Amino acid sequence: MAAKDDLPGYCRIAGTIRPAIGFEVRLPTSDWNGKFYMAGCGGFCGKVDADSPNLFNAINHALKRGYAVATMDGGHWGSGSTDARWADANPVAEADWGYRAVEETTRVAKALTTAFYGEDPRHAYFQGCSTGGRMANMAAMRMPDAFDGIISGAPALDYPGLVGTSFAWIAQANTDRDGNPILQPEDARIVADAVIAACDAADGVEDGIVSDPPACRFDPATLDLAPEKIAVLDAWYSEPVDSAGTLLYPAAVPVGSEAFWPLWLTGMPGGGGALVPRAFGPNFLRYMAFPDDPGADYSPQNFDFDTDPARMAPQEDIYNSDDPDLGAFAESGGKLLMYHGWADAIVFPGKTVAYFEDLQQTTGGDFARLFMVPGMDHCGIQTTGPGIAQDGIDPLTALERWVEDGAAPDSIETTKTAEGTPVWTRPACAWPAKAVFSGEGEWQDAANWSCKTE
Structure with a gap:
């Protein structure tokens, strides 16, 4: 492939790993930096999205840096990232999506890279967000020697717990007796404004962002909404439990995420959106959640919180x-850089925090760091609102410096831009440290912020 636009010239290799793992490898034909980079894929995957313009679950931004790059489709074709029909009575495809697609693509892509250049890559990196983040952690678990550095963004670490149990909790709470949603798109705006009014200024800066959602004590009962809508909010802001009150999943919809609810939870004005209760949740339960798939007639309303978690x-x-x-x-010298947006209303950030704290207790050592990003939507997908989008954070550069120079990152700069112009810059701090405004100068200036642990 000849150089075009801002991409260098490269050798393109596309293929299939049996039975159905589609992959693509792109190898710079000049100025190879001697390194290998692989990206995960999002949702239920189903497409080799090698030309994605994104910075997460994408490869071209690394190709521009001189990397040999690779990606894959999760082990199957699908009509979109919410299509799960491929998994119906197909345990082989489920295993491919679960772990094998990443393992086999890594093996094949590295072999092709070595054959093309006549030498092994001197460093290998993996990056993924959402399902790609789940894949990233899976690579660290199952392939501890394959990658020197791994970026795990907003990882959906527990699919049955999140997309099965939690998404059913979301759907059931927001469905009336006639099967209609209780909260409407316009309600999301009302809730968002009230949360900002209650919790925005807690960090000393009024910037439209809830910097510390766990510390926000917003009470939905203060809203001028119907009681049934208040009940939905109470459920959404609470972790799912069974009839005995036993916790089923350690995370809930975070306060401060309300600006992003139309796409994920409530639906958009005029239609569309609500991908959690209308697409991801139902399709996972129909075709992927249980050893025996219930099929197309199954609904989140059928989910039994007393019995179905065990069935999954x-x-x-x-x-x-x-x-x-x-x-x-850790013993292989690998570095794990995790990040998650505090305003993520589909992969709830509380699970990532709980996992990381377990990781520190179980494994220990300074090989993994977590960065929680205030105001950031899921993987930075949505650009509306005051928080940063995906182009406002650069975890790859931080990981390169950590792996290649030994400089472990205590913070990663995050920048909000509007029409290509920076609006503000501040650090995302290594957990549990938090960004604190000095109270002097402009809050939009990163020089006036520091990372501190309470």
Whole structure:
């Protein structure tokens, strides 16, 4: 492929790894930096999205840096990232999506890279967000020697717990007796404004962002909404439980994420959106969540919180990458850089925080760091609102410096831009440190912020 636009010239190799893992490798034909970079894929995958313009689950931004790059489709074709029909009575495809697509593509892509250049890459990196973040942690678990550095963004570490149990909790709470949603798109704006009014200024800066959602004590009962709508909010802001009150998943919809609810939870004005209750949740439960798939007639309304979490247990062994024992990866010298937006209303950030704290207790050592980003939507997908989008954070550069120079990052600069012009810059701090405004100068200036641990 000849150089075009801002891409260098490269050798393109596309293929299939049996039975159905589609992949693509792109190898710079000049100025190779001697390194290998692989990206995960999002949702239920289903497409080799090698030309994605994104910075997450994408490869061209690394190709521009001189990397040999690779990506894959999760092990199957699908009509979109919410299509799960490929998994219907297909345990082989489920295993491919769960772990094998990343493992086999890594093996093949590295072999092709070595054959093309006549030498092994001197460093290898993996990056993914959402499902790609789940894949990132899976690579650290199952392939501890394959990558020197791994970026795990907003990882969906426990698919049965999140997309099965939690998404059913979301859907059931917001469905009336006639099967209609209770909260409407316009309600999301009302809730968002009230949350900002209650919690925005807690960090000393009024910037439209809730910097510390766990510390926000917003009470939905203060809203001028119907009681049934208040009940939905109470459920959404609470972790799912069974009829005995036993906790089923350690995270809930975070306060401060309301600006992003139309796409994920409530639906958009005029139609569309609400991908959690209308697409990801139902399709996962129909075709992926149980060893015996219930099929197209199954609905989140059928989910039984007393019995169905246990029924999903066999699938946890296939999909989940939340084992906090990453000792083999740490011993190999690998570095794990995790990040998550505090305003993520589809992969709830509380699970990532809980996992990271378990990781520190179980594995220990300074090989993994977590950065929580205030005001950031899921993977920075949505650009509306005051928080940063995906182009406002650069975890790859931070990981390169950590792996290649030994400079472990205490913070990563995040920048909000509007029409290409920076609006503000501040640090995302290594957990549990938080960005604190000095109270002097302009809050938009990164020089007036520091990372401190309470």
